[in-house]
Amino acid sequence: MLSTDKTSSSLVRSIVLGAAGYSGAELAVILARNPYFQLVGAYASAGRAAEPFSALYPRYKQQLDIMVQPWTDELVAGLTGKVEVAFLALPHEASEAVTPLLLAQGIDVVDLSGAFRLKQSALYPQYYGYQHQHPELLAEAVYSLMEWQTEPLPRLISVPGCYPTACSLALLPLIKAGLVADGCIPVINATSGVSGAGRKAALNTSFCEVGLNAYGFFKHRHRPEIEQNLGRKVVFTPHLGNFKRGILATSVVTLKTGVTPEQVTAAFHQAYAGKPLVRLVSHSPNVADVAGTPYCDIHWQQDGEQLVVVSAIDNLLKGAAAQAMQAANVRFGKPETAGLFAGVAHE
Numbered sequence: 218m219l220s221t222d223k224t225s226s227s228l229v230r231s232i233v234l235g236a237a238g239y240s241g242a243e244l245a246v247i248l249a250r251n252p253y254f255q256l257v258g259a260y261a262s263a264g265r266a267a268e269p270f271s272a273l274y275p276r277y278k279q280q281l282d283i284m285v286q287p288w289t290d291e292l293v294a295g296l297t298g299k300v301e302v303a304f305l306a307l308p309h310e311a312s313e314a315v316t317p318l319l320l321a322q323g324i325d326v327v328d329l330s331g332a333f334r335l336k337q338s339a340l341y342p343q344y345y346g347y348q349h350q351h352p353e354l355l356a357e358a359v360y361s362l363m364e365w366q367t368e369p370l371p372r373l374i375s376v377p378g379c380y381p382t383a384c385s386l387a388l389l390p391l392i393k394a395g396l397v398a399d400g401c402i403p404v405i406n407a408t409s410g411v412s413g414a415g416r417k418a419a420l421n422t423s424f425c426e427v428g429l430n431a432y433g434f435f436k437h438r439h440r441p442e443i444e445q446n447l448g449r450k451v452v453f454t455p456h457l458g459n460f461k462r463g464i465l466a467t468s469v470v471t472l473k474t475g476v477t478p479e480q481v482t483a484a485f486h487q488a489y490a491g492k493p494l495v496r497l498v499s500h501s502p503n504v505a506d507v508a509g510t511p512y513c514d515i516h517w518q519q520d521g522e523q524l525v526v527v528s529a530i531d532n533l534l535k536g537a538a539a540q541a542m543q544a545a546n547v548r549f550g551k552p553e554t555a556g557l558f559a560g561v562a563h564e
């Protein structure tokens with residue numbers, strides 16, 4: 218059931234910035250569904266007139282009619298004491314700019330952008346095209362790949378990128394178990410649906426233009442993020458496919474000599490025992506099976522020292538909004554998967 222009109226005083230009062238966009242809209246729906254959180258505000262850019270969420274996403278008519286308001290930084294002061302957490306589904310630089318303002322007012326931040334994902338500020342000009350203005354916050358932020366998260370979550374949570382989520386979940390069990398050959402550079406090819414590019418109109422992501430193509434060779438901003446997660450160099454090549462939602466990542470590694478299929482199986486099962494959002498599947502994963510769900514499906518095939526791992530997620534859910542909710546649930550001591558099942562903002 219969706220509601221912004223919940224009354225218990227123990228609810229975590231939340232706002233979404235970027236609620237008109239694809240990942241922010243998913244979050245608004247998830248928060249309205251989450252019995253432990255209350256969506257008290259939804260915002261889009263300053264240039265947009267206020268309008269109901271259900272005018273932007275008509276499937277939510279009579280279900281989620283919260284007004285999406287234009288955001289200006291002057292609003293922050295009025296939120297003090299009324300909002301505990303802000304979810305930011307904004308362009309990277311916009312997230313980076315508003316985060317210190319929110320933190321200063323005692324509002325926690327769960328950021329879906331890449332603004333706080335990399336630990337080295339020096340990588341931002343090269344991979345994001347701008348100089349980071351708040352490098353001190355990079356040390357403060359905790360990167361919330363939740364299945365591998367061990368430290369307590371602080372006031373600033375940086376939600377992993379969509380491609381890095383898919384391939385890091387696929388490869389970390391093998392790397393952490395010490396099964397990958399020294400010197401192996403994993404090769405990762407991953408295809409995203411068009412919603413990965415956001416809701417704004419652009420020629421190269423308009424429906425009639427998209428077929429299937431690779432892009433971002435060697436220089437995509439997710440490359441250093443994946444390398445940070447895995448602790449090794451990778452060759453990462455993203456692709457854009459003509460479907461709406463989902464990412465399929467195919468990751469190829471060379472195993473150490475003598476690694477058996479039983480060791481590989483044990484590594485995956487040990488890594489994801491008790492992790493409700495990772496499904497180890499015996500079939501080749503399909504984006505159609507995870508679209509609209511918070512799951513990551515993982516499958517692998519071994520031929521001697523060669524291992525291919527295929528993983529599939531919904532880029533807007535496990536790759537963005539659902540992972541953000543998962544992290545916030547844990548941060549605020551709520552059940553990890555609260556709010557994550559049933560219904561999406563845009564199919």
Ligand SMILES: NC(=O)C1=CN([C@@H]2O[C@H](COP(=O)(O)OP(=O)(O)OC[C@H]3O[C@@H](n4cnc5c(N)ncnc54)[C@H](OP(=O)(O)O)[C@@H]3O)[C@@H](O)[C@H]2O)C=CC1
Nearest residue numbers: 235237238239240261262306307311330413415416532537
């Ligand atoms: N799409 C995806 O698969 C994923 C996206 N992300 C990240 O989430 C963030 C949002 O992505 P996505 O949902 O795709 O983007 P969209 O383009 O669909 O939405 C962006 C939202 O941000 C708002 N906005 C833009 N600039 C500002 C600003 N300066 N101040 C306030 N609001 C602003 C827009 O408002 P308006 O509508 O008025 O323009 C819109 O509501 C990005 O950082 C992206 O990297 C993370 C993982 C996956």
Ligand SMILES: CC(=O)N[C@@H](CCC(=O)OP(=O)(O)O)C(=O)O
Nearest residue numbers: 329330331378379380409413414
């Ligand atoms: C298809 C497409 O364009 N995908 C985006 C990645 C999705 C996204 O918004 O990136 P984050 O996960 O870092 O937030 C891209 O390649 O830039």
